[in-house]
Amino acid sequence: MALDKQSLAAGFARVAAHMEKASDHLNELDGRLGDGDLGVTMLRGSREVAKVLPDLPDDLGKALMTCAQAFTRASGSSFGTLLAAALLSAAKTLKGRTEAPWSEIPALLQGALDRMMALGKANLGDKTVLDALAASIKAMQGMSDPAAMASAGIAATETTIAAMKDQPNKIGRAGNMAARSIGNEDPGQVAWLELLHGVKG
Numbered sequence: 001m002a003l004d005k006q007s008l009a010a011g012f013a014r015v016a017a018h019m020e021k022a023s024d025h026l027n028e029l030d031g032r033l034g035d036g037d038l039g040v041t042m043l044r045g046s047r048e049v050a051k052v053l054p055d056l057p058d059d060l061g062k063a064l065m066t067c068a069q070a071f072t073r074a075s076g077s078s079f080g081t082l083l084a085a086a087l088l089s090a091a092k093t094l095k096g097r098t099e100a101p102w103s104e105i106p107a108l109l110q111g112a113l114d115r116m117m118a119l120g121k122a123n124l125g126d127k128t129v130l131d132a133l134a135a136s137i138k139a140m141q142g143m144s145d146p147a148a149m150a151s152a153g154i155a156a157t158e159t160t161i162a163a164m165k166d167q168p169n170k171i172g173r174a175g176n177m178a179a180r181s182i183g184n185e186d187p188g189q190v191a192w193l194e195l196l197h198g199v200k201g
Helices: 007-034 038-055 059-074 078-094 103-122 131-142 146-165 170-174 187-200
Strands: none
Touching: 007 038, 007 059, 007 187, 038 059, 038 078, 038 187, 059 078, 078 103, 103 131, 103 146, 131 146, 131 187, 146 187
């Protein structure tokens, strides 16, 4: 078993279904420090991606590009832009391939992390989604079972969220309210957690 069009589509479908339940919580968290629309971003984006899943090409690079374009159509938010950039990073790496071993996922996520850091001008330790993603990558290293990788990523993200809750956000809208962000979970980190829950199903 490997990552291919079918498993990719199934994963995105599970995420879309999960976001139907998680979006309100994400909106509530985001409302404490930002516009309160993170859940809307994730819900609209995942719904748009779900529409293109039946017609994904076999080429994983093209399939991921199709998903990135769909997500972007539904959301012009900064977080949506970062997620689309992450998908495009993986698309570039997987271009021309119809399958990839699950063990390659940490490397794909690392490429996505590098791209997101460059685009968002953020660093690890700023209390953003990047910290959760980096922790997940580290936890998944050397693994090849997708369910186990998702579980490891979930555990690492939960640990990161708890560890950084009492730290101030240092960038973005939340960073502009650094004092208020102390004691609050970072919405982007929680969004990544919900994505992983969706992938796991």
